[in-house]
Amino acid sequence: MNGVIEEVLQFAVTFLHTIQDVIPIAVIIFGFQFFIIRKPIPNLKRVLTGFFYVVLGLALFLQGLEDALFPIGKMMAHQLTDLEFIKHSTQALEQGIAIHWSQYYWVYIFAFTIGFSTTIAEPSLLAVAIKANEVSGGSIGIWGLRIAVALGVAIGISLGCWRIVTGLPLHYFIISGYIIVVIQTIYSPKLIIPLAYDSGGVTTSTVTVPIVTALGIGLASKVPGRSELIDGFGLIAFASLFPIISVLAYAQLSQWYANRNNSKTLQASQNKEQTEN
Amino acid sequence: MRRPLLRFLRTTANSVRDLAPIAIVIIFFQSFVLQQPIPNIGEIIVGYVFVVVGLTFFIYGLEMGLFPIGESMAFAFARKGNVMWLLIFAFALGFGTTVAEPALIAVSRKAAQIAAEGGVIDATDAAIKQYAQGLKYTVAFAVGLAAVIGVFRIIKGWPVQWIIIGGYILVVLMTTIAPEEIIGIAYDSGGVTTSTITVPLMTALGIGLASSIKGRNPMIDGFGLIALASLTPIIFVMAYGMIY
Numbered sequence: 001m002n003g004v005i006e007e008v009l010q011f012a013v014t015f016l017h018t019i020q021d022v023i024p025i026a027v028i029i030f031g032f033q034f035f036i037i038r039k040p041i042p043n044l045k046r047v048l049t050g051f052f053y054v055v056l057g058l059a060l061f062l063q064g065l066e067d068a069l070f071p072i073g074k075m076m077a078h079q080l081t082d083l084e085f086i087k088h089s090t091q092a093l094e095q096g097i098a099i100h101w102s103q104y105y106w107v108y109i110f111a112f113t114i115g116f117s118t119t120i121a122e123p124s125l126l127a128v129a130i131k132a133n134e135v136s137g138g139s140i141g142i143w144g145l146r147i148a149v150a151l152g153v154a155i156g157i158s159l160g161c162w163r164i165v166t167g168l169p170l171h172y173f174i175i176s177g178y179i180i181v182v183i184q185t186i187y188s189p190k191l192i193i194p195l196a197y198d199s200g201g202v203t204t205s206t207v208t209v210p211i212v213t214a215l216g217i218g219l220a221s222k223v224p225g226r227s228e229l230i231d232g233f234g235l236i237a238f239a240s241l242f243p244i245i246s247v248l249a250y251a252q253l254s255q256w257y258a259n260r261n262n263s264k265t266l267q268a269s270q271n272k273e274q275t276e277n
Numbered sequence: 278m279r280r281p282l283l284r285f286l287r288t289t290a291n292s293v294r295d296l297a298p299i300a301i302v303i304i305f306f307q308s309f310v311l312q313q314p315i316p317n318i319g320e321i322i323v324g325y326v327f328v329v330v331g332l333t334f335f336i337y338g339l340e341m342g343l344f345p346i347g348e349s350m351a352f353a354f355a356r357k358g359n360v361m362w363l364l365i366f367a368f369a370l371g372f373g374t375t376v377a378e379p380a381l382i383a384v385s386r387k388a389a390q391i392a393a394e395g396g397v398i399d400a401t402d403a404a405i406k407q408y409a410q411g412l413k414y415t416v417a418f419a420v421g422l423a424a425v426i427g428v429f430r431i432i433k434g435w436p437v438q439w440i441i442i443g444g445y446i447l448v449v450l451m452t453t454i455a456p457e458e459i460i461g462i463a464y465d466s467g468g469v470t471t472s473t474i475t476v477p478l479m480t481a482l483g484i485g486l487a488s489s490i491k492g493r494n495p496m497i498d499g500f501g502l503i504a505l506a507s508l509t510p511i512i513f514v515m516a517y518g519m520i521y
Contacts, residue, residue, distance in 0.1 A: 007323070024373040025474055029346060032366050037353045041346065050342020057334025058473060060327050068324025072303055072315065079311050106310055110302075117298030121328075123335050124476035126295070128503075131344070131480050135495045170461055171452045178445045185438050191496045194437045197504030198480070201471045207299075209380060209469060233387075233461030236468035240507060 011063050018059040026051070061123070065207065073114065073211040074218075080110050081218040101165045108158045111215060115157035115239065118208040119150035125202045132195050140195070148250040149199045149243040156242030157212055160235040164219045164226060170234040177241040184248040192251035199247050200240040212239060285337060292332040300325070339477055347481025355489035360432065364425050370478065371424030371506060376417040380469040385412040388462045388514075395458050397521060412517055419513035420470050423505040424479070430501070431486045434493055437501035444508040451515045459518030466514045467507040479503055 033041055041047055079085060085106075119125060129142040163173055185193055212235050220232040307315050315321060354363040375381060389409040393400040398408050430440060452460060471479075479502045487499035 021377050021379070021472075022474060024377050025370070025478070028366070028369045028373050029350065029478075032362075032369070033350065033353075036359075036362050036366070037350065037357065039353060042349055043345065047342045047346050050338040050340070050345070053334045053338025053341065054343055054474065055338075057331045057336070057338055059331065061331030061335060064324040064327025064329075064331055066324075067327065068321040069299065069303075069328065071317075072307075072321060075316075076303070076306055076311065079313075080306070085311070110306060110310075113302045113305075114299075117302045120298050121296050121332070123332060124471070124473045126336060127339055127344075127477040128480055130340070131477075131484060132500075135484055135499060170464065171449075174464060175449050175452070178449065182442055182445070185442065191494075194497060194500035194504070197437060197441055198500045198502070201468070201503040201507035202476050203468075206473050231461075233465050235465075237461075237464035240468040 011059070014063040014066070015056070015059040018055050018062065022051075022055050058123075062206065065210075069207070070210050070214075074214040076110070077211065077215040077218045080107050081215070081222045083222055101162065104161070104165050107161050107165075107215075107219065111158040111161045112154040114211060114215070115208070116150045116154040118211060119153040119203050119243075120146055121207050122203060123206065125149055125199070128195075128198060128202050136191075140192075144250065145195075145199070145247065148247045149203055152199075152243030152246030153203050153208065153239045155246070156238035156240075157215075157235055159242070160238035161215065161219060163234070163238075164216060164231050165223055167223075167226060167231070170237070174237055174241060177245065181241070181244050181248070184245065184252065187252065188248045189251050189255050192248065196244050196247035196251065200244040203239055203243050208239060209236060212236065285333070288337050289329065289333045292329045292336070295332065296325070296329055335473075343474070343477045344481045347478045348485035351482050351485025352489045355486060363432075364428060367424035367428040367482075368421040370421075370475075370482070372417045372421035374472060374475040374478075375420040375470050376413065378470060378472050380472070381413060381416055381466070382409075384462065384466055384469055385409040385416070388412055388459070391458050391462070392518075392521070395456075397456070397458075408521065411521075412514065415513050415517045416466055416470060416510045419509040420506045423509040424502060426509075427483065427502040427505045428486065431483060431493065431498050432490065434498060436497075437504065441501075441504055441508060444505075444512065448508075448511050448515070451512065451519075454519065455515040456518050459515060463511050463514035463518065467511040470510050471503055471506055475506075476503060479506065 033039075081104075125146060126142075129145045132140045132145055133142045159173065163170065188196070213232075216235040217228055217232040220226045221228045223231075304315070307313055350366075354366065386405075386409050389398070389405040389412065392398050392408055393405050398404045426440065430437065455463070480500070483502045484495045484499035487493040487495040487497075490498075493499075
């Protein structure tokens, strides 16, 4: 019974915090609506109900993350990066042997799977995917975009973990990533470019950031020779860069596939014509 | 009366599916890799239900409230034809949503600690606080500016890739001269600024504008605001680290 009361109280606090975060947004929107646009909002009641649902939903979502996902996600990040676990799993218990980067393989697998699954659950990515689907008239699938982005985050975070383990400088990776993005931009279908750029920013909001940060800081504090402060940061940057690459790649692949099919059918019909002649 | 209920149930089923991968990853790693029981299983299940219900309400409310208001304001501004007020609105939205962002507050505090340990500022509470505040407002200003540039670009119809690639080049050049401690934080600050409420609003605003201005394509011109909002903080945070 006490647990229930505590839970309710905690939720009330989260709810108030969420309202606090939303107030500046609401003030700006309604302020401009009433003083500058000076027109009544269409379906005001519906919009206000929608706003209320958004705040309520976000509060529940955050509370649930705090209660369930973050503690266990952080705990797992700590256990997986623990030197004892890594030595034990590779049977290299003798002291003095430096750990090779490949012995952290469970960390990379965890980074990949948790990056993928938290991105699928990210509400802002879902919002952008719904809009993109609507605007493109259905040619960009909600799931296609979400999976492309999630794969990008997964690859980015595993690579970021590898960087922390090996200690290579962050900007080498980021700058190479930028160069790949620029080259891809030249060859990608023009329609997808702005959406691809946007998908870099949407991936890292509520769900992914806390767990990924815990993983980065956990790794940097456990791997010998790494500074928590300098090496712990940077995973988010990986998680926002690689989705751009993966979404552009997804668009390029589907364009290439469509072209190949087109030329195949074209060729087939030409062949047919030739044999008929 | 039955249709909204049905839609709500469908949204709930979608939320369950969206969150299933996380559950699978956690259960797999706990039982096969770490070989440990899941602690506080009751609490975790309750939390999971909260997350599912929360996501459902959020998505439901998004399509009822946030998307329509973002788009209707974009239409109204476009019809009014007053570019100045539109740009002021964009700046206010970018600045106002970022300055209150909890993730940003956390990151700027961390950055101030690093600066204090690196001897850039005095290791006193007052100096750390001042540094963190300055950084927070710098990032918020950067996001506001990004919204202004992004909206102006939509009006003019400039291709977003030129601005973004130009920004990247600036980032690369600045990386070579910025102090090493600030680089990781600068890169990360681009990712933390775009919150769960800002993203749908900005997207709706961009798409609404692009579809109400003649000659603009919502696919090409409507997206891109989020990308700009994740780019400018990197530049401004590095500049902050260099000037301070």
